[in-house]
Amino acid sequence: MSEEEYSASLEIGGTAWTAEPASAADRQMVEAEQAKARQRARWYAAKVVVMRILFGAAFLALWEGISGPWINPFFISKPSAILTTLIADLLNGRIWFHLQTSTVELAGGYVIGTITGLFLGLAIGRSRTLADVLDPYILMLYSIPRLVLAPLLILWLGIGIASKLALVALVVFFLVFFNTYSGVKNVNEELIQIARVMGATRLQIFRKVILRDAFPFIFTGLRMAVPYGILGMVIAEFLASNKGIGYYIFSATYQFDTARLFAGIMVLMGYTLILNALMKLLHRRFLRWKDIERQEVST
Amino acid sequence: MAEAILYRDVSKVFASDSKAVLALSHIDLAVEENSFTTIVGPSGCGKTTLLRISGGLMSPTSGQVLYKGKPLNGVHREIGFITQDSNLYPWLTLQENVEFALNLRGIPRQESNQKAQGLIQMLGLKGFERHFPSQLSGGMQKRASIARTLIYEPNVILMDEPFGPLDAQTRLILQQELLRIWNQRKKTILFITHDLVEAVALSDLVVILSPRPGRLKAVVEVKIPRPRNVFEIHGMPGFTESYGRVWNCMRDQIYMGTEV
Numbered sequence: 001m002s003e004e005e006y007s008a009s010l011e012i013g014g015t016a017w018t019a020e021p022a023s024a025a026d027r028q029m030v031e032a033e034q035a036k037a038r039q040r041a042r043w044y045a046a047k048v049v050v051m052r053i054l055f056g057a058a059f060l061a062l063w064e065g066i067s068g069p070w071i072n073p074f075f076i077s078k079p080s081a082i083l084t085t086l087i088a089d090l091l092n093g094r095i096w097f098h099l100q101t102s103t104v105e106l107a108g109g110y111v112i113g114t115i116t117g118l119f120l121g122l123a124i125g126r127s128r129t130l131a132d133v134l135d136p137y138i139l140m141l142y143s144i145p146r147l148v149l150a151p152l153l154i155l156w157l158g159i160g161i162a163s164k165l166a167l168v169a170l171v172v173f174f175l176v177f178f179n180t181y182s183g184v185k186n187v188n189e190e191l192i193q194i195a196r197v198m199g200a201t202r203l204q205i206f207r208k209v210i211l212r213d214a215f216p217f218i219f220t221g222l223r224m225a226v227p228y229g230i231l232g233m234v235i236a237e238f239l240a241s242n243k244g245i246g247y248y249i250f251s252a253t254y255q256f257d258t259a260r261l262f263a264g265i266m267v268l269m270g271y272t273l274i275l276n277a278l279m280k281l282l283h284r285r286f287l288r289w290k291d292i293e294r295q296e297v298s299t
Numbered sequence: 300m301a302e303a304i305l306y307r308d309v310s311k312v313f314a315s316d317s318k319a320v321l322a323l324s325h326i327d328l329a330v331e332e333n334s335f336t337t338i339v340g341p342s343g344c345g346k347t348t349l350l351r352i353s354g355g356l357m358s359p360t361s362g363q364v365l366y367k368g369k370p371l372n373g374v375h376r377e378i379g380f381i382t383q384d385s386n387l388y389p390w391l392t393l394q395e396n397v398e399f400a401l402n403l404r405g406i407p408r409q410e411s412n413q414k415a416q417g418l419i420q421m422l423g424l425k426g427f428e429r430h431f432p433s434q435l436s437g438g439m440q441k442r443a444s445i446a447r448t449l450i451y452e453p454n455v456i457l458m459d460e461p462f463g464p465l466d467a468q469t470r471l472i473l474q475q476e477l478l479r480i481w482n483q484r485k486k487t488i489l490f491i492t493h494d495l496v497e498a499v500a501l502s503d504l505v506v507i508l509s510p511r512p513g514r515l516k517a518v519v520e521v522k523i524p525r526p527r528n529v530f531e532i533h534g535m536p537g538f539t540e541s542y543g544r545v546w547n548c549m550r551d552q553i554y555m556g557t558e559v
Contacts, residue, residue, distance in 0.1 A: 190386050193356055198400040198451060199376040208403070212390050289390045293433040 077258040086263040094248075095267060101244040105161055105233050106271070109168025113229070114222065117173045121180025121218075122206065131185070142178060146171045146228075150236045159240040164233050171232040176221040183217025184210060216290055219283065226275045230268060245271075301367070303455055303487040304330040304353055309362035311348050321512040322348045326362070328506060328515060332454075333485040337498040338506045339545070341552055345513030346491045350457050353489060354378045366455075379448035379456040383463050385440035387432040393443050394419065394428040400451040411450075418446040422476070438469035442476075449480070455487040463493070474501060474529045482526060495549065499523070499542045500532040507548045517548040 022030070060079045067078035089095045124130045124138075150167050157163035187210050195209045211218075237246025249264035311323040322345040330336050338346050351357040352364055355374045364371045387396045394415055395402075401411035419425055422442040432440055441461060448456060462470045474497060481488060492498050498505045499521055509516045523537040532538055 188386075190382060190384065191388060194380060194382070194386055195399075195403070196374050197354060197356070197376075197378060197380045198403055200403050204403055208399075209388070212388070215390070286390075289431045289433070292431050293389060296433040 074256070074258060077262050081259040082262040082266065085257075085259040086266055089260070089263060095245075095263075098243055098245050098248040099267065101161060102233060102237070102246070102271075105164040105168055105236075105244065106229060109165045109170075109233070110172050110225065110229050112165070113169040113172025113174075113225065114176050116169075117176030117178075117221065118180050118218065121177045122184055122210065122214075125181045125184030125214075126206075126210065131181075138178075138181075142174065146174060147232060147235055150232070150239055154236065154240050159242065164236040164241070164244065167232045167236045168229045171228045172225040175225040175228060176218065179217045179221030179224075180214060183214030186217070187213045215286055219279075219287060222282070223276075223279050226279065227272060230271055230275075234268065301332050302329045302365075303332040303334075303367060304328075304489070305365040305368075306349075306353075307363045307365065309349075309352065309359045309364060311345065311352065311357070312360045323352075323359075324512040324514050326513070326515050328518070330487060330489060330504075332367075332487055334504060335481060335488045335490065335502045336504045336506060337490045337492055337502040338508060339492060339495060339498050339549070340508030340513060340516075341510045342493075343511050344508045345511065346508060347459055349508075349513065350459050350489060350491055353455075354380055354457050356380075377454045379451070379453035381444055381448055381456065381458045381461045383460045385432070385437075385444040387440055387443055387447070389432050392429050392431055393424060393435065396432065396443055397447045397450055399447055404451070414450055415446070418449055421480070422446050436469075437465050438473060441465065441469075441473060445477070445480070449484070452484075453486070455489065458488065458490045460491050460493065462497070470497075471529055477501070478525075478527060478529065495542065495545050496532070499538065499545055500527065500529045505541075505545050507545065510552055519544045519548070 063076070064079050067073045067076050073081070086095075124134060146167070149170060150163075153163045153166045153170075157166055191209050191213060192205055195205050200208065233244070234246040234249070237244040238250050241247045245264055245267050248267075249261055252258075252260035252264060306326050306328040309323060309326040310321070313320045313322055326349065338349060340346055348357065352359050353371075355364075355371045355378075358371075366375060366377070387393075388399065391399065394412075397415040397418060398411045401414065419428060422445060424439060424442055424446065427435060427439065432443070435443065444461075462473055465473065477488075478501060490498075490501060500523075502521055505519045505521060507516045507519065508514065519541060521537070521541040523532070523535050523541060527535060
């Protein structure tokens with residue numbers, strides 16, 4: 001640790017010990033405590049990982065064990081059968097075929113919904129007149145459960161990709177729009193004034209102040225849109241389709257193929273895991289300051 | 300010396316459908332270039348309004364504000380604005396905050412880095428470049444907000460009770476540093492405070508506003524020689540006399556205040 005980092009690390013409750021350098025003995029004491037605290041944290045993290053794995057393994061073993069002797073596998077299948085089906089369908093391309101369709105629906109809908117939601121949220125959130133005029137309508141639209149629009153969209157756009165893409169876009173749009181709208185309404189005006197005094201253009205104020213200040217809200221919308229977007233896609237595929245993961249699950253149900261049904265659910269879980277990982281990256285890139293702020297407040 | 304800011308019969312009314320308030324009434328005042336002027340007065344006397352008008356963030360209801368002889372028309376880029384809350388951008392690190400104004404102007408990275416480093420050094424923020432505002436103490440946040448204002452070299456700096464929320468010691472240190480900086484790079488400073496000692500210690504001119512509506516009650520010239528030492532300002536020649544004159548103007552108001 002450099003001298004500077006060291007004095008920065010001694011910052012306690014907003015007062016930095018920069019006035020006088022600590023004596024060697026004091027430094028040793030602080031560093032020893034730090035080392036102990038690190039060691040404790042590492043042990044704890046390792047313990048959690050081990051217990052997690054044990055829990056998961058126990059759950060799967062129980063499932064495998066009770067399926068057959070206790071409960072008819074027709075209803076709950078069993079992990080080994082699910083894994084076999086999953087691997088087989090991955091290898092024979094069946095899952096990939098459906099995955100392609102679903103990915104287009106999901107990614108396309110997510111992008112369209114996000115862009116329109118962001119754009120309208122910013123525009124309406126920053127214009128008092130627009131917000132006042134549209135407020136009751138926004139509330140009315142918001143009170144419609146979006147998923148009930150699925151049949152209507154299928155009626156309009158057919159049973160192909162377009163209707164699913166539209167439903168995902170609609171679901172995502174509302175979450176992103178509403179969060180952006182409230183985030184933008186709560187932007188700290190003083191931060192805007194200061195940027196104006198510094199000579200920021202309107203576009204710069206939008207990009208560098210409003211968007212950034214509202215980003216914690218916007219991010220909440222983006223994150224919530226992941227599971228809801230997937231739900232919208234699957235529901236629309238259940239209703240009417242001939243391809244996609246929802247169709248894969250639905251047709252497995254008709255064939256009483258419980259293992260394949262679970263395999264489809266696993267694929268959906270994979271989607272969620274991947275998208276959540278992307279969200280984590282986005283969070284780390286743009287919201288690290290918020291985590292730090294929270295920590296600072298709590299210490 | 301020429302005037303940096305000239306107020307001609309400036310009044311400001313705030314009106315909404317439920318009430319209208321006369322915040323400032325017929326202010327005539329000249330702020331000289333490179334001078335240090337403080338505005339004191341009771342809460343709600345329109346000090347902040349006057350400051351906002353000076354920066355073009357608000358326009359007067361009647362009257363005129365001239366900046367270097369030209370009427371102010373909207374926000375102008377030659378001012379810096381330092382508020383009571385430091386209002387740093389919480390999502391930017393200290394260094395990024397300091398560079399923000401140059402970034403807006405499209406100044407090359409290397410140049411803005413260099414300039415920011417100079418100011419960070421000057422304000423004693425070395426080693427904290429990569430900290431976020433929430434990780435800085437109140438005094439450091441204030442230093443950072445001064446640095447980010449100085450970086451684009453505004454001619455006029457408007458300060459709205461900048462040291463109000465700080466503890467007494469940090470406050471004195473920052474007052475002294477502000478004087479040092481002001482001495483190094485001549486600027487016109489317009490400074491709002493509640494603290495009469497602070498007003499006298501820092502400024503050339505103390506402008507006293509009356510309770511609402513804010514009227515110009517008195518302008519006291521402070522004749523303490525410079526450079527000043529704010530830590531021992533009470534012992535400096537001219538302090539007692541200047542402070543006495545400011546206090547005389549404020550006394551009635553403060554007694555009036557205690558009766559309420």
